[in-house]
Amino acid sequence: MESGERELxxxxxxxxxxxxxxxxxxxxxxxxxxxxxxxxxxxxxSRADFEALTSLxxxxxxxxxxxxxxxxxxxxxxxxxxxxxxxSASRLSTLVTASAQSVRDTxxxxxxxxVYDSERARMKIVILGGAADTAALLNLIDGVLGPGxxxxxxxxxxxxxx
Numbered sequence: 001m002e003s004g005e006r007e008l009x010x011x012x013x014x015x016x017x018x019x020x021x022x023x024x025x026x027x028x029x030x031x032x033x034x035x036x037x038x039x040x041x042x043x044x045x046s047r048a049d050f051e052a053l054t055s056l057x058x059x060x061x062x063x064x065x066x067x068x069x070x071x072x073x074x075x076x077x078x079x080x081x082x083x084x085x086x087x088s089a090s091r092l093s094t095l096v097t098a099s100a101q102s103v104r105d106t107x108x109x110x111x112x113x114x115v116y117d118s119e120r121a122r123m124k125i126v127i128l129g130g131a132a133d134t135a136a137l138l139n140l141i142d143g144v145l146g147p148g149x150x151x152x153x154x155x156x157x158x159x160x161x162x
Contacts (some may be wrong), residue, residue, distance in 0.1 A: 008044040011036075018054070024074070028053070074132040078126040079141055088115040089123045092144065096125055099140055100133075110137060 009017075014034075015025040018149035029043050036043040036054050084092070093114040100110040109128035116122075124140070127134050143149065 007047055008037075009047070009050060011045070014050060015046050017050075024072070027074075040092065042094065043127050052055045074130050075127070075131045077134055077138065079127070079138070081123045081125075083121055084116075084123045085121065086116065086118055089114075092123065092141075093125075095144065096141065099137060101125075101128075110134065118144065 011025045011029070012022055014020075015022045025034065025076070026043070029036040032046060033061070035049040036045045037042075081089075093116070096114065097112050100112045104115075110127060110133050112128075113126040115124045115126075117124075127137060
């Protein structure tokens with residue numbers, strides 16, 4: 001069968017046709033924006049579902065004028081915090097994840113992953129989501145860690161690591 005006659009597309013093929021990253025298409029599937037069928041360990045997207053996403057009949061490469069003008073912006077940020085004790089890391093982790101799960105005006109929710117390395121007293125926060133929500137969360141983190149704010153004390157935790 002020629003590609004124009006195919007009924008099912010892989011995530012990679014859809015990503016290539018739309019000029020998106022494969023992870024973005026997988027996120028569309030996971031979020032329900034793009035319907036897909038799981039066959040074994042892979043997703044397959046029907047031509048009808050592809051057309052529903054793009055609002056265009058699938059005829060191979062879309063012309064530049066035919067590409068939908070709806071933009072999806074996703075930001076990924078990694079925040080590294082040094083010299084943080086385990087209790088403070090736990091408090092900050094709770095604050096960040098609770099803030100990310102709070103009610104937002106947008107349909108896209110933030111995805112957060114927090115890692116704490118007790119040997120190095122280092123915390124990393126990985127944030128994935130929309131630009132405005134990510135910026136708001138980064139401002140919250142900056143406010144909590146900013147000068148003059150004692151919400152996350154650093155004194156006294158060194159003895160806990162010994």
